[in-house]
Amino acid sequence: MIVKNKPGLFQRFYLLEALAGLKITISKIFKKKVTIQYPEERREYSDRYRGMHYIKSVNGVENCTACMLCPTVCPAECIHIEAGERDDKEKYPVKFEIDSLRCCFCGMCEEACPKDAIKLSNIYEMSQTTREAYDKEYLMEQRGHK
Template sequence: MIRRRDVPSILPKPLQGFGLTFSQMFRKVTTEQYPEDQRPTAPRYHGRHVLNRHPDGLEKCVGCELCAWACPADAIYVEGGWNTEEERYSPGERYGAIYQINYLRCIFCGLCIEACPTRSLTMSNDYELADDNRQNLIYTKEQLMAPLLPGMEQPPHPMRLGKTEQEYYLRADPPAPVDVAVEPGT
C-alpha cells in the first residue's frame, strides 16, 4: 500500500516558489512618488519633538530632566536653570536652560513624552530629518521650541496669567456662586 505522503510531489519546491513570484507579476504596482506626493501621517505619529509654551509665551519646560532619564538611547541632554524675577522663562522656579536632542541616537519611542510632568515635550508629525551633516541632527532648544502664536510674548518676561504659580496654572478665578431659582412645588 502506497501512502500519499510517500509519493514525491509533482512539482519540486523551487517551481512552487517561482509560481508564487509569477502570480505577483500581474498585480498592480503600488509605488509612491514620495517627494512630489506625500501621504498624510497618522494622527499619533511619533515625529520630531516640540517644546511647548504656555498661552502667554512662557516655556512649559521646568528643567526637571525626567525626559533625559527616561530616554533609553540617551539622546536627550537637559540642564536646568533658575528663574529670577528679572528673567523669567517659565512660571516655576526652574526652566530648561540647555536642551538638546541628538536625532542620531533618538529611536522615536516616545518614553520622554510619557515622562514629562508638564506636557512640555510632545512629538509632531514632521519626519523629514535627513541631513548630510551630523552636527545638524543635534537639535537645540531654539530649534525645538514651538513658535510664538499671536498674543504670546518672547520670554523672559513676568507671569501674565496670575501672580502666583497656583493662579498661573489654574488660569481661572474661583467660580462665582451660582443662584439657582427653585420653583415652589418642584
C-alpha cells in the same frame, strides 16, 4: 549527497520564465497603484506616528520646568538639559538638546513629562547636513505639526 538540478536545453533560454514575469507585470498595469510620487505626493500619517520632537510653549515661554524626568527615562541617553532659574525662582531649561542620531523614537520622554512639554510630532523628514543635536530654539520652532 549533492543533488544537482541541471536545467534542460529549453530551460536554459529562460524564455518561459521571462514570459511568466511579463504576464505578472502586465496584469498589474490596470490595477490601483499603491505607490505614491514622493515628494510631490505625501501620505497622511497616523496621529500615533512618532517623529521629530518639539517643545510646547506659551507666548514664547517653554512649558518645561527642567525637572530632568525625560533625560532620566530616555533609554538612549540622548537628551541633554542644563537647568537655570528665572527671576521668579521658576526653573527652566537654559539648554535643551536632543541628539536625534541616538534617539530611537520610543516616546518615553513624552510619556514621562509632567508638564506635557516635550512631544513627538508627525514630522518624518529629519535629514541634516551636520551631526549637531537639535537645540531648544529649533525644538520650539517645530511646534504645532501634530
